[in-house]
Amino acid sequence: MMNCLIPFQVLNPAIINQEHTSSKFIEQVKRSHPDNYFKIMANKNSFRDIKIQERQHIQWFIASERLEITVQVKFTPDDSHGKMEVLSLANKVSVERHTxxxxxxTLSSGILTIEVNNEKRLADRVVWFRVKQASLSKxxxxxxxxxxIYSSACGGNDRIATERDxxxxxxxxxxxxxxxxNGRMKLKDMVDLKAIFCNKNINVRDEVKKLFSYRLIANANNQQEPANNIEATxxxxxxxxxxxxxxxxxxxxxxxxxxVQRFNIISNENADETISSIIQISDENCSLREITERYRNLKQRFRKLTNQHLQLIKTASECSNVIQMMEKAELYTTHGRRRFQELRDNLTTQFQLQERNNMILNSWIIIYxxxxxxxxxxxxxxxxVDSVAKLPYFEDTPVTHMQSK
Structure with a gap:
């Protein structure tokens, strides 16, 4: 309803992500998208164009195999009459170790261009990239x-809702x-939102920014006083x-x-006490403004978990047969890890030219x-919590891999 008002916006400007090493990123891309690279000859420039569909949320990643590169990323909407949106400045960026x-x-389709300038360098460069496109969600x-609120107001009525409704x-x-x-909301009034937080893989920051934006738009449309129509800080x-x-x-x-209980994860004698202390954390008369103080212990325990980690925990519990299969195979002992690595290497060699089998193998490696x-x-x-939080960088899709097994 509200997503059609901003034709283009940069959510995160180009940064060097110190947490994502280029070697691991390139290894992952080689497995999943082996054609996502291009070579830049010495003393030359080169670029790669990627087609972007309309109404997309785009995340892009670039890494150089060994050497430093000078890179510019830009997006040209199809309906822009040649106007470009520069997403990264053409300055010297050391990405030989990180992405x-x-x-x-963007609401418009267009072309995302990755351009690498190698004019002043005497060695060839190989650049790997990944562009993730997801349809703009509500x-x-x-x-x-x-x-x-609609269900509460109109849900029990068979008549068609009017414009006034x-x-x-x-x-x-x-x-x-x-x-x-503003934080005045009580937790007891948010009960119906619990399912959304658990089932929709909520990215809290994205959702909060959207709510502030929607409120700003609504206030402007309702011609609110200027004091009520100020962008959130x-x-x-x-x-x-x-x-x-x-x-x-x-x-x-x-x-x-x-x-934790299903997989008997906590092995010490205080497991029941630890779990009980979490279950007993409940005060639904608490307001959001008070939640930081009242639930400080909860924040301390789980602060390392992102929404992807939480979704993974939920999926693992729902797909217990996959976890039990891996555990039964004893693949995480010293001997098991060696067996897994040998099997992975052998199958990788065998499946090089077998696209379907290679996809299955990659899925298995991710699930492992x-x-x-x-x-x-x-x-x-x-x-x-630490062991989950320390998992290598992963996308939402591996959770889907697990669900499909």
Missing amino acids: IEGEFE SHLFEGIFNM LATVLERAFHFIDSLL EQEIKQVCEWLQIYQYYSYINIIVTC GLCEPFTMKARTLEDF
């Missing part, structure tokens, strides 16, 4: 709030959003993100406990890494 990456959203929280629902929805963003966004991040942990308590924290014993809950 350079960025993120943007705000899960906004949609959930709207549906919750929808206006009333929207007014109530934004009143709810106001209470959410970074500090305000961070504050709401902190509240909702803790609420996300709160929503996942039962899922995490179920996972993701399953490890759920097959190993942890001394404490914090140790388990």
